[in-house]
Amino acid sequence: MKKIFVLLITCILFSCSLDDGDETQVSYEFLPIESVDIPSEFELNENYEITLTYFRPTDCHAFNNVFFERNEDSRTVAVVAAKYITKENTCDTINTEHETTFNLLAAQRENYLFKFWQGVDDQGENLYLEIEVPVIN
Numbered sequence: 001m002k003k004i005f006v007l008l009i010t011c012i013l014f015s016c017s018l019d020d021g022d023e024t025q026v027s028y029e030f031l032p033i034e035s036v037d038i039p040s041e042f043e044l045n046e047n048y049e050i051t052l053t054y055f056r057p058t059d060c061h062a063f064n065n066v067f068f069e070r071n072e073d074s075r076t077v078a079v080v081a082a083k084y085i086t087k088e089n090t091c092d093t094i095n096t097e098h099e100t101t102f103n104l105l106a107a108q109r110e111n112y113l114f115k116f117w118q119g120v121d122d123q124g125e126n127l128y129l130e131i132e133v134p135v136i137n
Helices: 002-015
Strands: 025-031 033-037 047-058 061-071 074-085 093-105 112-120 126-133
Touching: 025 047, 025 061, 033 074, 033 112, 033 126, 047 061, 047 074, 061 093
Parallel strands: 074 112
Antiparallel strands: 025 074, 033 047, 047 093, 061 074, 112 126
16 A cells, blocks of 8 residues: 555645746645456456446546556556646536446456555544455366
């Protein structure tokens, strides 16, 4: 999980403009995954589309990509948004629901444990929706 935060902080540091001009500043942040559409089982060596549902909090946020980290049999997944800010604009709250998908090749014989990032609790601990998907031969 430390890799996720290092990546996020690196993106933020290298993507923001430090001058006071009219340039757009960009930062990156994870958006909590609200729900997941994933098969109940995988067949070995088959491709599967996995759908993530998330909310776009403001009109300054735009989908950037899906973060996917493999760690042995587990997969950590998060939605990454770019947040665009200019000096003249403000961000209006919109909280609109969106979906994105990614494909997965079920290439291992062991079960997959997916950890879909759902935000942070009051103590600053990451929250995950964990789903285990068995692989059949």
